[in-house]
Amino acid sequence: MFEQYMVCEDGFKNVEENGELIGFEVKLRIPYYRGVSLSLINSIDLEVDGISFPQDDMLFKVETGSFPYNELSTVINNRWEFGEKATLFVKKKGGLDSGSHKVHAVVNLRISYLPWPNIGDDTKTITLVEN
């Protein structure tokens, strides 16, 4: 549910630091009908133009905090709110080329009352916002 809203068309951009492109960001909304503690995120997978990125290079940012991917499993007091556009930052020297890219995200959530995980899978071709 709500998968079609998961990959956001806005906010897709390269990230610069000290004059260098260090990575890019894409906004994601939760593929589920309520907000959840970040610890319920089993996994986030991201592919851009068919190339997938290592989770170790990811930062997941919500309004109340920003966490390296490997911290998420114990983040019980910060939530990905229902409808909130979280920001997934991915380290990538030089960032992405400008123009449009095929972005494919898969978000796997651990839902206590379900015997299987709640998986949101969304692919969109979106355009990199110029800085």
Next chain:
Amino acid sequence: MFEQYMVCEDGFKNVEENGELIGFEVKLRIPYYRGVSLSLINSIDLEVDGISFPQDDMLFKVETGSFPYNELSTVINNRWEFGEKATLFVKKKGGLDSGSHKVHAVVNLRISYLPWPNIGDDTKTITLVEN
């Protein structure tokens, strides 16, 4: 500190289930001056007569709950109380031979105000209680 009290002389025994010896238990007291959430346990290592046991075969039991070793890292609401004799159960088909054994335990605690872990290391020759 308190390492000398860590391996307890009492409560060292084999554990039986459905008429079979499935492992053994040794009691441990905390090598530190206050009780801590079990999630602060970085590691517990146990050697009996020079043979070390895999952590996957361990259960750590305190008064408020019993947890497989690999759960400890997120057990934040159960504590190993100051002075409490916790029970370390180790799976071992057939248990240990009766008589005395050289038990060597190393407990590594993650103490927030210390830049290094608080490590308790204690070796005692103790006698298996006959069931």
Next chain:
Amino acid sequence: MREKSKIKRGVSLYSYQEEFYTGKLNLEQCIAEVAKTGAKGIELLPEQMLKGFPKVSEEFVDQWFGWMDQYGVEPVAYDAFLDNKLFPNRLLTLEENVDMMVRDLKLANKLGFKVLRTLVSTPLEVVKASLPYAEEYGVKIALEVHAPFTFGTPWFEERMEYIISSGTKWFGIMPDLGIFVKRIPPVMEQRHIRDGGTPEIITFVSENYENGVDKDETLEVVKKMKNANKVDLAYAELARHLIYTDPKILKDYIPYIMHVHGKYYDITDDYKEPSIPYKDIINILDEAGYDGYIDSEYEGNRHIQDFMEVDSVKQVQRHQELLKSLLDN
């Protein structure tokens, strides 16, 4: 002429999830929409619409009750979730589960809710240990009877047996009308066809369901169909999670029914819910003297959001019209 029904109408804000998610409606606007339908009861999933959950400021509490007065509505049911898989490497302990229930009971009390919905997956021992707190905070714990679980299943009987034997008035049940799905909702059917399902196979599964053919058998049959694709299989699988229970059973449990989820998937232009026999259900509840709330719980958006603009406001208005017509004459 039947006396006027004592059943009260409410709306679960869950019904407006599409518009809240996309930012079209905020919490106050959802409450305003409920008031427009004439319904009095508000049901809320705090984890859906209360930003910063579980922390709620005093300012928000005042604002919340301000809205209740301003729009002439009252808080009725708080839909809780027991996230006992909060950590990836373990389940919460009994004590942690109870602490989570107490957190929700406290917040439900603070916001004026009378009933707290607990889900199928909540262990009975957790409910038992939470009852003193339900009493302390004056909030009843209601077990949602939700498909695929229903009356008569072992899961239900075990809990019902405890409710009756203990005589507690702090633990009861709240049927979700999704346990009375006589026909697979057309919106689900059409979605699967749009997703590439084979119309004949989809219809085959729907007809089998409506005729009470064993759902596992239907799935096996579809699996053997050479031309059945992934979507056909998903549809046959989906059918296994829907359930039809004879609504007459409600009569036997009225003293224990604390709340009712008026689940529905679509109200058609001629004010019908194609898959759930609302008329029978309302009559049974009414005649048996149920005087609690039925809250509209629209769950159709996920089946149509792929091809049309979802209008939950219209769907809720239609559902309330349907309820009014069944309750008032």
Next chain:
Amino acid sequence: MREKSKIKRGVSLYSYQEEFYTGKLNLEQCIAEVAKTGAKGIELLPEQMLKGFPKVSEEFVDQWFGWMDQYGVEPVAYDAFLDNKLFPNRLLTLEENVDMMVRDLKLANKLGFKVLRTLVSTPLEVVKASLPYAEEYGVKIALEVHAPFTFGTPWFEERMEYIISSGTKWFGIMPDLGIFVKRIPPVMEQRHIRDGGTPEIITFVSENYENGVDKDETLEVVKKMKNANKVDLAYAELARHLIYTDPKILKDYIPYIMHVHGKYYDITDDYKEPSIPYKDIINILDEAGYDGYIDSEYEGNRHIQDFMEVDSVKQVQRHQELLKSLLDN
């Protein structure tokens, strides 16, 4: 004749950790021992002696205040720990740290404590965000000035600067007299010798320390000594974590001193603390008008428990005698 000192005597139950750990003394008996010394103040590490922390039943709270009346003592200081490494894979966020502080401030208030000890490692931003709660619960947050940190270190100055510039009366300091270690405590020396340390090297390190030789240099020298063993190195390393500050500095901070930890490692048969200049310290505090508590904080058991029966009760009695003699004449 000097008027009688306004400084009040108390005991941190931390001093009885050995007997509590081994089950010789329970919480009430510890409190009873304090009363016997004539001291009035009780200091507690809830995580050490309150089973079930952080949950405390109403029955316990009543029992706690019952003990206070029965033994004629009063709660003074609550020693908190900020476990921001609660999880192995991350530090707690600012909000989680503040929540933990609020948890402790609430419990401190509930048990009647006036001062909450926070440790060196508590980020200043956490303290700042906690001040409104300190005020709400009427419990002052006191930063323990504890070796190897002391007056004048950047860590201290940053916090002291905030205390002064903000003018807050909810955040102050509490020196632990362990920052005035003039001589390495003999109990530590003797323990290292029993553990196999080379007497000459141990003495060399002790004398260097007492003569103010740079501790890192001493460590380097010992490292180069061919006959220095692991224990000798550990002793030279230990010395680096001890510190001597001139107690005169206390005079400049009296308005900010909320509490004092009367740390000591051993009171000898002739009522002396061989490593800390108690006489000077008490005179300075007294003359500067300090009128708060000094609590006995015995921390010698870990250095002698290997070869003798620890008697914390006697050690606390002796320490209180020492304080009485220095305060009353």
